[in-house]
Amino acid sequence: MLRQFFHQSRAYFELDHRQAKAYLWLLFFTLLVLSSPLFTYYFYPTPYDISDIQVIEAFDDSLPFMAKYDQPKILFHKGIDRMQEQDWIKAGLPSFMAKRIIKYQSKIKPLQKVNDLYTIYGMDSARVEKLKPYLEDAITPSKASTKPIRYKKQQASFIVLDINSADSSALEALPAIGLVLSKRILKYRELLKGYVRKEQYAEIYGISPEALSVLKMQTEIKTIPVVCSLASADYLKLSAHFYLSGKDAKFIMGQVKINRQACWDELKSGLEEKAQQHVEELKLYYSCESR
Numbered sequence: 001m002l003r004q005f006f007h008q009s010r011a012y013f014e015l016d017h018r019q020a021k022a023y024l025w026l027l028f029f030t031l032l033v034l035s036s037p038l039f040t041y042y043f044y045p046t047p048y049d050i051s052d053i054q055v056i057e058a059f060d061d062s063l064p065f066m067a068k069y070d071q072p073k074i075l076f077h078k079g080i081d082r083m084q085e086q087d088w089i090k091a092g093l094p095s096f097m098a099k100r101i102i103k104y105q106s107k108i109k110p111l112q113k114v115n116d117l118y119t120i121y122g123m124d125s126a127r128v129e130k131l132k133p134y135l136e137d138a139i140t141p142s143k144a145s146t147k148p149i150r151y152k153k154q155q156a157s158f159i160v161l162d163i164n165s166a167d168s169s170a171l172e173a174l175p176a177i178g179l180v181l182s183k184r185i186l187k188y189r190e191l192l193k194g195y196v197r198k199e200q201y202a203e204i205y206g207i208s209p210e211a212l213s214v215l216k217m218q219t220e221i222k223t224i225p226v227v228c229s230l231a232s233a234d235y236l237k238l239s240a241h242f243y244l245s246g247k248d249a250k251f252i253m254g255q256v257k258i259n260r261q262a263c264w265d266e267l268k269s270g271l272e273e274k275a276q277q278h279v280e281e282l283k284l285y286y287s288c289e290s291r
Contacts (some may be wrong), residue, residue, distance in 0.1 A: 001223075022217070037136060039116070080135045080136065081099075085099060085102050085136070087134075088102075088131075091131050091134040097120075097127075100121070114128065117131070161174070161220070163185075163195050165222075167186075168183060168186055169281050174214055174215075174218055175214055176210040176214050177211050177214060177215070180206075181206065184205055185201075188200075188203065188205070192243075193227050193240075193241060197281060198221065225285070227241070227285045230287065231260055231288075232250070235253060243274060243275050243278045243282055244282070245272055251267070261290035263283075264279050264282055264283050
């Protein structure tokens with residue numbers, strides 16, 4: 001690009017090669033001289049004039065005088081225990097923080113000192129410093145506030161239900177047992193043909209330790225639900241039980257045909273694992289005594 005400019009300039013001014021180079025060097029030094037103030041300012045900046053320093057000092061001295069106009073106007077000065085929700089908002093707190101303070105005082109304890117604000121979630125030092133002009137540093141508790149707040153304890157009625165006859169609404173009324181768990185209790189009762197031991201509560205799907213404790217304390221088993229005697233049981237009655245499989249039912253029927261006096265202790269070794277674990281319960285569902 002420079003070479004093209006050089007040849008065009010040379011042709012325009014009708015100069016030979018030596019004259020054109022001389023004019024280019026002259027143009028370069030002229031531009032260098034004209035731009036020298038810029039370079040000197042960049043490498044050797046001019047120090048502040050003494051008058052400029054005096055003006056800056058005079059401005060700094062005026063700042064304390066001007067700062068008093070920036071201070072917020074104190075609208076009120078109250079004890080921290082007498083502040084209402086609107087007072088907190090007027091003092092500069094957002095609405096949600098004002099409601100949080102009121103809720104804290106009503107549910108937990110009333111505030112007595114300004115530093116008690118730090119116990120409230122979301123209250124930082126900047127907000128506390130902003131609130132201090134509106135609050136008294138320390139509030140002496142009044143006689144009313146020194147008295148401990150006494151809450152009336154509601155004594156829940158202790159209900160004891162028959163687990164094999166209770167319906168869903170009765171179970172749902174118990175603590176820690178909701179609608180879903182009450183339906184599961186009834187569903188498992190149907191599979192078992194009734195509960196015979198309280199230890200069976202732990203087998204209910206999704207039951208929590210709290211609900212298990214409530215069931216054990218507030219239910220009872222008044223009658224043992226006997227399905228039938230072992231000697232008179234058929235395949236359908238045996239396989240319909242949750243603890244027994246079809247294979248267990250066939251094995252039991254085969255052994256009973258051979259020996260009518262056969263009982264669960266003799267049959268245990270031939271049963272599947274789940275049935276073996278619940279032999280004591282099966283003795284109650286299917287008694288060994290013949291009718």
